[in-house]
Amino acid sequence: MLQNVIKVCEASAMLLRPTRGLIALQRRVPLEEVGEWVWCDLDRHIDGDHYGWVCDAAPDGASGADSLWLVWQSWRGPLRVEPHGFCRDSGKALGVDELCWLPARHSGEHSWQRYLSAP
Ligand SMILES: [Zn+2]
Numbered sequence: 001m002l003q004n005v006i007k008v009c010e011a012s013a014m015l016l017r018p019t020r021g022l023i024a025l026q027r028r029v030p031l032e033e034v035g036e037w038v039w040c041d042l043d044r045h046i047d048g049d050h051y052g053w054v055c056d057a058a059p060d061g062a063s064g065a066d067s068l069w070l071v072w073q074s075w076r077g078p079l080r081v082e083p084h085g086f087c088r089d090s091g092k093a094l095g096v097d098e099l100c101w102l103p104a105r106h107s108g109e110h111s112w113q114r115y116l117s118a119p
C-alpha cells in the first residue's frame with residue numbers, strides 16, 4: 001500500500017481568501033467551510049497542471065460539474081478554480097467496486113487503481 005501512496009503527486013497550494021470567498025459565495029456556504037490547503041490529487045506528474053479537489057459544486061450548478069478543483073502549475077503560480085465532472089471510469093472489471101473520482105480527462109492512473117494490490 002505504501003508504494004501506492006508514494007505514487008501520488010505531493011504538490012499543494014493555499015487558497016487565498018478572495019478565492020475562498022468566491023467559492024463560498026458560489027456554493028452559498030460560510031467561508032469557514034471552504035478549506036485553505038489543497039493537495040494535488042493526481043498521480044505524480046512532471047508536466048501539466050496540478051488538480052486538487054476543493055469541494056462539491058453547488059447543488060444547482062448549471063455546468064453539470066460534480067466538483068470544484070483548484071488548478072495550478074507551480075508554487076506561487078496563478079491559481080484557477082474550475083468546475084469539472086468526475087472521470088467515472090469503473091474499476092469493476094479489475095475487482096475494485098469504485099468509480100474514479102479524479103477530474104475528467106485527468107493524467108495518470110484512475111483513483112481506484114491506487115487500491116489494486118501490487119502484482
Ligand atoms: Zn500534481
Ligand SMILES: [Zn+2]
Binds near residue numbers: 088109111
Ligand atoms: Zn479516472
